[in-house]
Amino acid sequence: MTQDSGFWPNVRLVWGVVKHTAPFHCPRLMLLMVAILAAACRSTPFQVRGAVPESLGASAVVVQPFGFQWAEPDWRSVELSQRLVNVALAQTGDAALFFGPTELQVARPGEDGGNGLTRAVVATLASYGVRxxxxxxxxxxxxxxxxxxxxELIDTEGYTVGQSATEVVMYVGRVExxxxxTHEVVLEVFGEATVNPYADILxxxxxxxxxxxxxxxxxxxEALxxxxxxxKPPRAPSPALATSLAWAPWDVLDMAAWMPKDMTDLEAPLRTEAGQDPRSLRMQRLRFANPHADAALLETLARRPGGLYVRAAPEGAKLSAGDLVLTLDGxxxxxxxxxxxxxxxxxxEARVQQPSGRIVPLVLP
Structure with a gap:
């Protein structure tokens, strides 16, 4: 059982309730904790419905914008789905061509009376030799x-001494x-996660x-x-261009309403309605896009244009550590x-900003 199983958020919630109600020497609460842990470990973390038919194969996968069933800014749909694209790249490697939420839009089968395969989608796939x-x-x-x-509020003797209002938030997620x-939904994966109100949020x-x-x-x-x-990839891939990357998402997230486009404005004493300066918001989006990056790298990216920052590259590759890939085919x-x-x-065709600041054209791979 791993932390990815979907079980831990619920356990952390129970732990918080126990921690705030009585010391751990209370036998009744300890037995309750053990029972809950045992039940959680026996539960199935996900529900899977359907299976991909053996006859179907794929050389390209599109991750659509995230579907929030409550009000969220549009850029949140993009950045969360892009985070899932990165998960797919890490898990599958070169097994297929992957497209993100800002690249190809494919309607759900039956929507708008079509199958979602517009001319633009078909043309893009054809440019990679994919049917x-x-x-x-x-x-x-x-x-x-x-x-x-x-x-219930319980004292050290195990007696009820009062009550307090609680609110439990649960997310029910799905990946289709x-x-x-063929207009088919071939696989669905479902899961739940309960918000831990006692978690330390950095x-x-x-x-x-x-x-x-x-x-x-x-x-x-799980869906992958x-x-x-x-x-199955459409052809054998060329050698790796970089072995470690970081992403500055300015050119993709639509944040014009609360983040200046001009890099020279980063240090200006501008304030948003929420009372945050644009640089702080920029750092937050960097942390979400690069969850394992250290502070020094984030500081470097915060002062650079949007693009892919090369942290490490194979010896002899066209890209080098410190390069920032600004565009690919425009x-x-x-x-x-x-x-x-x-x-x-x-x-x-790539445009690359070198550590010196010079922008050079490159042809990849």
Missing amino acids: PDGLMVLRPSAEKRIQSGER VLHPA DEGADPAPELTSLMEALTR RGLSSHL RPALPQTLARARLALVPV
């Missing part, structure tokens, strides 16, 4: 359920795997819903496991676009 029936779509979504109630060419602004993020990452991994034996550089360059039919 329309070689496309799969991942549609992540979630709803938020809130339960209100009362909690669609095959647009930076709530970077991730306002960490339990949701962890849940959706785990559901995406069900799809893995059906993935579009914003994303982790998946650089990965696709290794599987492209024709070379990809």
Whole structure:
């Protein structure tokens, strides 16, 4: 059992209640804790519905914008789905071409009376040598359920001394795997995560819903496991262009309303309605896009334009540590676009800012 299983958020909630009600020497509470832990360990972390037919194969996968079933800014749908794209790249490697939420839009089968395979989608797939029936779509979504109630307050002797109002927030997540060419939903993965109100949140602004993020990452991994034996790249990939990357998302997230586009404005004493300066907000989005990056790297990215920052590259590669890939074929550089360059039919034109600040053209791979 691992922390990705979806079990730990619920256990942490129970732990918090016990911690705030009585010391651990209370036998009744200890027995309750043990019983809950045992029950949680026996539970199934996810529900899986359906299976990908053996006859279906995929050379391309599109991760759609995240479907929040409550009000959230549009950029949140993009950044959470892009986080799931990064999960897919880490898990599947070169098994398929991956496209993110800002690149291809594929309607759900039956929506608008079509199968979602517009001319633009078909043309993009054809440019990589992929047929329309070689496309799969991942549609992540979630709803938020809130339960209100009362909690007993217990003294050190185990007696009830009062009550307090409680509010439990639960996220119910889902990842659908669609095959647009046949109008089929071939696989669905469901899961739940309860918000831990007692968790130590280091930076709530970077991730306002960490339990949701962890849940959706785990559901995406599970969906990809069900799809893995059906993935096949359109051709053998070229050697790796970089071995470690970081992403500055300015060119992708639509944050014009609260973040200045001009890099020279970063130090200006501007304030948003929420009372935060643009630099602070920029650092928060960097932390979400790069959850394992250290403070020094984030400071470096905060002062650079949007793009892919090369942390490490193989010896002899065209890219070097410290390079910032600004664009690929005239579009914003994303982790998946650089990965696709290794599987492209024709070379990809890149604009790269070197550590010196000089911008040079490169042809990849």
